[in-house]
Each structure stands twice: as structure tokens, then as C-alpha cells.
Amino acid sequence: MTFVDVGEGPPTLGKLELLDVRQVWKHEAHIFTPWLLANADVLGELLGMDLVLSSAEHPVGGFSLDLIGVDEATNETVIIENQLTRTDHGHLGQLLTYAGGTDPVNVVWIATEFREEHRAALDWLNARTDESTRFFGIEISAVRIGESAPAPLMRLVVQPNDWGKKVKAITKGDTTASDRAMAYQEFWTRFLQAVQDRKLGWTTSTKGSPQNWQSLPAGMNGISYTCTFGRSGLSSEIFFQDPDPAVNDARFAAARAKLEATFGDVLSYEPLQGRKGCRIAQYREGDIGNSDEWTEYVTWFIDAQTRLRAAITDGGGLASLISP
Numbered sequence: 515m516t517f518v519d520v521g522e523g524p525p526t527l528g529k530l531e532l533l534d535v536r537q538v539w540k541h542e543a544h545i546f547t548p549w550l551l552a553n554a555d556v557l558g559e560l561l562g563m564d565l566v567l568s569s570a571e572h573p574v575g576g577f578s579l580d581l582i583g584v585d586e587a588t589n590e591t592v593i594i595e596n597q598l599t600r601t602d603h604g605h606l607g608q609l610l611t612y613a614g615g616t617d618p619v620n621v622v623w624i625a626t627e628f629r630e631e632h633r634a635a636l637d638w639l640n641a642r643t644d645e646s647t648r649f650f651g652i653e654i655s656a657v658r659i660g661e662s663a664p665a666p667l668m669r670l671v672v673q674p675n676d677w678g679k680k681v682k683a684i685t686k687g688d689t690t691a692s693d694r695a696m697a698y699q700e701f702w703t704r705f706l707q708a709v710q711d712r713k714l715g716w717t718t719s720t721k722g723s724p725q726n727w728q729s730l731p732a733g734m735n736g737i738s739y740t741c742t743f744g745r746s747g748l749s750s751e752i753f754f755q756d757p758d759p760a761v762n763d764a765r766f767a768a769a770r771a772k773l774e775a776t777f778g779d780v781l782s783y784e785p786l787q788g789r790k791g792c793r794i795a796q797y798r799e800g801d802i803g804n805s806d807e808w809t810e811y812v813t814w815f816i817d818a819q820t821r822l823r824a825a826i827t828d829g830g831g832l833a834s835l836i837s838p
Contacts (some may be wrong), residue, residue, distance in 0.1 A: 528659035538656040574615035582690035586719040589729035590619035601632040636672040648674040695724040750818030773827030
């Protein structure tokens with residue numbers, strides 16, 4: 515017979531106390547939004563994203579979006595509208611207005627409680643939009659045990675029907691496309707590991723994207739550094755993607771003037787008129803299918819990005835591209 519030592523009896527456990535969110539975040543715009551900006555990992559873990567938030571009170575026309583950022587694993591834009599109250603029609607309207615002005619993939623609404631009508635509205639939007647648009651609803655609260663520090667508690671109450679959307683995407687593709695997606699993810703994971711090993715500080719992401727590009731945040735809204743496999747081969751670029759085409763045009767022109775004077779090699783200047791952005795890129799031959807050349811590709815991408823960033827810095831940095 516086996517005896518189990520139960521010690522001194524059952525443990526003493528604390529009681530989980532639900533707090534008034536206004537005790538923790540006394541002001542929505544001045545305290546909660548900055549807290550979320552500084553703690554994007556909390557929200558990112560709930561959503562399953564490598565979330566980086568880059569700006570609070572982001573201007574959209576005459577309005578201000580609470581937060582905007584990107585999922586570094588996919589280079590998909592994320593916008594967030596939050597309120598430390600129960601959901602209302604006004605914030606739903608703001609959410610859709612901001613979505614129309616920023617063209618995001620992921621739209622997140624955070625509130626202390628979701629009315630059933632608003633939950634149904636987000637579910638309807640998820641059912642009616644394509645696989646490139648997703649709406650999330652999150653209820654925020656705060657808890658503590660005894661005299662411990664308050665802790666945030668987030669609950670996902672609305673999310674897209676990912677399975678249904680994945681099925682739609684798969685039916686439009688084929689096995690070859692799936693194989694290439696796996697190859698891209700494996701390559702970009704190797705690339706990101708090399709970036710981390712060299713301590714370049716370009717990104718904190720370690721999981722590669724299953725797309726033909728890998729975005730590297732520039733630290734400024736509407737601009738990103740990007741490495742890409744395209745029809746023209748490998749591309750190392752700076753991409754301008756502000757919702758306002760005039761802003762992109764001004765930044766593109768300023769960057770071109772600086773890089774033509776400082777880069778010292780052939781660059782392709784692509785205004786992409788009529789599209790959502792413009793780019794300045796350096797190309798070389800290559801294809802994701804040439805797995806035996808991946809090590810060489812990683813080296814080229816890092817070298818090309820290093821030179822591009824150095825040339826931008828020598829020209830006054832990204833801040834100098836902002837038109838007055």
C-alpha cells in the first residue's frame with residue numbers, strides 16, 4: 515500500500531477580487547490608452563499576434579483613433595478603439611469611420627461590457643467581409659488577490675470565423691501555394707534569427723511570415739522597411755503606406771532626393787501611382803524555391819537593409835522625410 519503525505523492540510527488560497535476599472539485606469543485617454551500602448555504584449559497574447567503599437571491618438575481626418583499598430587508576424591495593420599464603459603452606438607460609428615480611413619486588416623474594439631446588439635454587429639461584419647478583414651471585441655476588467663497589485667483581465671467576446679475564412683482562402687489556392695507559404699515562413703524565421711543573432715535591433719519578432727514579404731518596423735507611422743520575394747527577385751526596400759497619398763508622395767520625394775545623393779548604388783524608385791503606397795527598392799535575382807541559396811539570400815537581405823538604413827540616417831533620418 516502506498517501512503518501519500520498530505521502535509522498540514524489544504525493550502526490557504528486568496529480570493530480573486532474584481533475591481534472597478536476606474537480605480538485602476540482613472541482616465542480613458544490619458545491613462546488607459548498610454549498603458550495599452552506600453553503593454554501591447556498583453557493584448558497581442560490574447561489575439562495571438564506579435565503586436566507592436568506605434569501611435570496613440572492617430573489622426574484620421576478630423577478625428578483621432580485611439581491606437582494603431584501592426585502584427586509583425588504578418589505585416590497586417592491593427593487599429594484599436596477603446597472605452598472604459600459599456601459599448602455604445604457612438605463608438606461603433608467611430609470604429610467604422612477609423613477603419614474606412616486606415617484600411618486595416620484587424621479592427622479591435624475594447625470595452626468593459628458588450629451590448630448584445632454590438633456583439634451581433636461585429637459578428638455580422640465578420641460574416642460579411644472577406645478573409646482580409648477581421649473584427650474583434652474584447653471586454654476589459656481588472657482583478658487582484660488580497661493586497662496584490664491590480665492585474666488586467668481581458669476576455670475575447672467576438673472574433674472572426676477563422677476556420678470559415680481559412681477554408682475560403684484554401685479553396686482559392688492549391689497545394690503548391692501552401693508549400694510556398696511554408697517555405698516563406700521557414701525562410702523568414704531563419705532571416706529573423708540571423709537579425710537577432712547579429713543584435714541589429716530591427717524587430718523583436720522571431721516567427722517568420724508565411725507571405726512573400728517580411729516587414730521590419732521603421733518606428734514611424736506609414737513607413738516600413740521590407741524584404742520581399744517578388745517577380746523581379748529579391749527586394750530590400752523602404753515602403754511608404756500612409757492612408758493619405760499626398761503624405762506618401764512627399765516622403766517618397768524627400769527620400770529619393772536624399773538617397774540619390776548618399777546610397778551609392780542602383781535603386782529603383784517606384785511611385786506606384788493610383789495604389790496604396792510607394793517604394794524605393796534594391797533588387798537582385800533569386801527565388802524562394804532555391805533553398806540551397808537561402809543562406810546567401812539572408813546575407814544579402816541583411817547587407818542591403820543595413821546599407822539602406824545607413825543611407826537614410828546619413829540623409830537626416832526618417833524624421834527629415836516629414837513634410838512641413
